[in-house]
Amino acid sequence: MYAHFRRLLLSLIVLWSCAWNTEAAAAPDYCVSTPAELLDALHQWETLNFDVVIGLQQGTYALGSTMSGFFDGDGRTAGLKLLGGYNAGCTARTVNPTNTVLDGLNQPGSYLNFRMNADAVFLLEGVTLTRFNTNQFDVLSVGAVTHGDEGIYAVKYCRFLNNTGGQSLIHMYGAQMKVLNNLIAKNTLTDTFHPGMVQLFYADGFDSFAIVNNNTIADNTGAPGIVVNSITVNGVTSSDRTSEIADNIVVNNAGADIELGTFSTENNLLIKGNIYNVAHYALPLDSSNLTVNPQFINSAANNYGLAVGSPAINSGLLYQLYGLPAHDLFNGVRVIGSQIDRGAIESSLNNLTTAIVTNTGDNGNNSAPLAGSLRAAIRSANLASGPYQINFSLSGGCPHIINMSTEMLDVTGQVTIDARTLSGWTGNSDYGRFDANLCLVVNGSGATPWAFHVPSGASNARLTVHGMMFAGFTDAAIRLDGGSDHRISGNQFGAIPFTSTNASAVRVSNSSGRATIGGFDDPTAVNLIAGSSAPGIYLDNAAGGNVLGNNIIGFQRNGLDPASNQIGVYLFNSPNNYLLYNYIANSSATGVTISGAASTGNILQYNRIGQDYTGGLPGNQGAGVAINFAARNTAIGAPLLGDYGGNFIARSVGPGVWISPSGGNGNRVLSNEFLDNQNVDIDLASAGPSSNQASNPAVGPNQLQNYPVLTQATRSSGANPSITVNGNLNSTPNASFRIDYYLATACDATAPGRGHAYSHLGWVNVNTNGSGSAIIVSTLTAPANVALNRISATATSASGDTSEVGNCVTVNQAIVTNVIFSNGFE
Known part of the structure; x- marks a missing residue:
């Protein structure tokens, strides 16, 4: 009977998993194969008001100087992606810069210069730039000519070989600047005024930061390898964000390989895992940075792969704040051994x-496990003296099921468990839904607490799990109580037919260090967290520092149908965690709960809480985000000095964000957008709208910060309309406050007279006088949508206490006086 049921279960899972692997990749907006077509597509982009993807078919583009001049997108928020590696017709793509070459032919005046809107996206990916020649300009320049802090400018998986430029090879000026997994070699710069091969400039008011990871920058002439500037003639350019320079090889460049002489120590910077010869920085670099010969295979022939014995092999740091690259420069596996290789090219050498x-x-016997079983492999891993990898080679078709009836051995070493090695595995291809074909189910059948567990005493342990499905575990499918730098990517937890639920999918607890759950810039790293009877992801490790990125929480595989967790993500006494770009919905309670006085410094940005990837609004059955029991200093959305990072929080059966009566102070809720929540969008203390206090600070969550009281708002006429808002704030005397304005088509139906924070308009600073009063007169750029004619505001103190959304007033249209009669020509 059991065997019959197992065969039936296997056949049903086969049908179910195959149903989600038929979707083709989206085609680019322009598919080009010649220089003329590329130039025409770029000129078309200059005229459009939407993002454009230009797909470059594989081949060599003899550009010469035809691309010189500025490609101008500054007046619009239209983004631009230039992606190499497409086949004829652009129906498939291989990201490898050797197959798509842009050749400047050494013609003078050959360069690429893009003027971007500050909130737009620019991406150059998978191409080689060679023999560009400009003494006057940068070879590749991407700069913001408007003001904003949402833009992302990135260069990934590219080669820059034998080019000649002026001040920079790659020049960026903007908000988020990313240079990831590139080879930059044998280039020359001729301008002697502060040159840099990779030169990144913080922009004042942009909250800028830079991510420069896993590049090989070598044998260049006339300039340092990496230059990041945050100090100008006007002083230090402030930013709340953290830059990262990690796991690069930067050697044999002119002057310093890493030049940070104009980077202020007031700006946050992680610099780790690099190989270099000379670095200039006001602070000492830690021991993870090495001054050694990286031992390239044959740099004279442009082969910058790593020779056997290279100190760069299996020596990088597996934890990067913004996630590891999806693959190496040539589309190979990015982590083959125990650790990522430094530089752009992963060696095939495996020390595991x-x-x-x-x-x-599975015989359930930890001391004498069945030979060839997963249990036997984990026992061998624990007995090994070094890092260990567990792969799978199972006969028969996909999927396979391992049924566990007793508790699995603890994982006490550095172990990678990788089911991607099974025939039939394919990775997830998109964000917001889960179409991976995973070939291994580990089923606890409600009889055992976890599939994999790192105990609290295993301080040197590190667990990595890829490409598996988990069901039926009574504690957490993966529980991490010790070790650090764990990676959980590309797995499915729950929503598996004819299996029981997990209590939790992943729990990071006790003395465990940081874990990365999901990832960035790599859809194959997305996890599906579905149908947990307790929190889907449970973080209560005292060290905190976990990163949750791009996970799909509370959905079936299609990203649409519900698969409810009790709570999507639960943080208890865990600090400094990052929740970014996750879809969190269908929870039977809250979407996210943050609790406990030690929960401080947690950041939630760019999440879709209560929304699916198509824009549907399944919501959550409690608050979108709840903050309880003295949890404090949380950032939900933007930092105090920025606009970026807003979450979308919708259709909560309760408030959008609820800082409950037990919640702590300093919880800022900025630049988010809310829709159709069944209580006020931001709620302090008891459920429902609260009245302003006689003065601030008061006793209660966020010190019961008062909201601004608006008196009128007027929209001007003309081609570039603005909205002028009048009001007042009564709060702490002689203090500064950030006032955020929100527009909507109606006031908040759940709280008569109060506003609805549907669309973030902008923010200003005001200062109260000695009596705690501030008169507010603000003028902001109006949106094109005139239906957004109700306005309200929040106030946030310098210590991060955000108020509820205040009263709602109508935005009146300014009356245009008849010019002829008003000038006396009647």
Whole structure:
């Protein structure tokens, strides 16, 4: 009977998993194969008001100087992606810069210069730039000519070989600047005024930061390799964001390889895992940075791969704040051994001892496990003296099921468990839905607490899990109580037919260090967290520092149908965690709960809470985000000095954000957008709208910060309309406050007279006088949508206490006086 049921279950899972692997990748907006077509597509982009993807078919583009001049998108928020590696017709793509070459032919005046809107996206990916020649300009320049802090300018998986430029090879000026996994070699710069091969400039008021990871920058002439500037003639350019320079090889460049002489120590910077010769920085670099010969295979022939014995092999740091690259420069596996290789090219050398799981049996005996089983492999890993990898080679078709009836051995070493090695595995291809074809189910059947567990005493342990499905575990499918730098990517937890639920998918607890759950810039890293009877992801490790990125929480595989967790993500006494770009919905309670006085410094940005990837609004059955029991200093949305990072929080059966009566102070809620929540969008203390206090600070969550009282708002006429808002704030005397304005088509129906924070308009600073009063007169750029004619505001103190959304007033249209009669020509 059991065997019959198992065969039935296997056949149903096969049908279910195959149903989600038929979707083709989206085609680019322009598919080009010649220089003329590329130039025409770029000129078309200059006229459009929407993002454009230009797909470059594989081949060599003899550009010469035809691309010189400025490609101008500054007046619009239209983004631009230039993507190499497409086949004929652009129906498929291989990201490898050797297959798509832009050749400047050494013609003078050959360069690429893009003027972007500050909130737009620019991406150059998978191309080689060679023999560009300009003494006057940068070879590739991407700069913001408007003001904003949402833009992302990125260069990824590219080669820059044998170019000649002026001040910079790659020049960026903007908000988020990313240079990831590129090879930059044998280039020359001729301008002696502060040159840099990779030169990144913080922009005043942009909250800028830079991510420069896993590049190989070598044998260049006339300039340092990496230059990041945050100090100008006007002083330090402030930013709340953290820059990262990690796991690069930067050697044999002119002057310093890493030049940070004009980067202020007031700006946050992680610099780790690099190989270099000379670095200039006001602070000492830690021991993870090495001054050694990286030992390239044959740099004279442009082969910058790593020779056997290179100190860069399996020595990088597996934790990067913004996630590891999806693959290496040539589209190979990015992490082959125990750690990522430094530089752009991953070596094939693997220092992991490998065990192969050859059967799905499990006798439940930890001291004498069945040979060839997963249990036997974990026992071998624990006995090994070094890092260990567990792969799978199972006969028969996909999927396979391992049924566990007793508690699995703890993982006490550095272990990678990788089911992507099974025939039939394919990775997830998009964000917001889960179309991966995973070939291994580990089923606890409600009889065992976890599939994998790192105990609190295993301080040197590190667990990495890829490409598996988990069901039926009574504590957490993966529980991490010790070790650090764990990675959980590309897995499915729950929503597996004919299996029981997990209590939690992943729990990071006790003395565990940081874990990365999901990832960035790599859809194959997305996890599906579905149908947990407790919180889907449970973080209560005292060290905190976990990163949750791009996970799909509370959905079936299609990203639409519900698969409810009790709570999507629960943080308890865990600090400094990052929740970014996740879809969190269908929870039977809250979407996210943050609780406990030690929960401080947590950041939630760019999440879709209560929304699916198509824009549908399944909501959550409690608050979108709840803050309880003295949890404090949370950032939900933007930092105090920025606009970026807003979350979308919708259709909560309760407030959008609820800082409950037990919640702490300093919880800022900025630049988010709310829709159709069943209580006020931002709620302090008891459920429902609260009245302003006689003065601030008061006793209660966020010190019961008062909201601004608006008196009128007027929209001007003309081609560039603005909205002028009048009001007042009564709060702490002699203090500064950020006032955020929100527009909507109606006031908040759940709280008569109060506003609805549907669309963030902008913000200003005001200062109260000695009596705690501030008169507010603000003028902001109006949106094109005149239906957004109700306005309200929040106030946030310098210590981060955000108020509820205040009263709602109508935005009146200014009356245009008849010019002829008003000038006396009647």
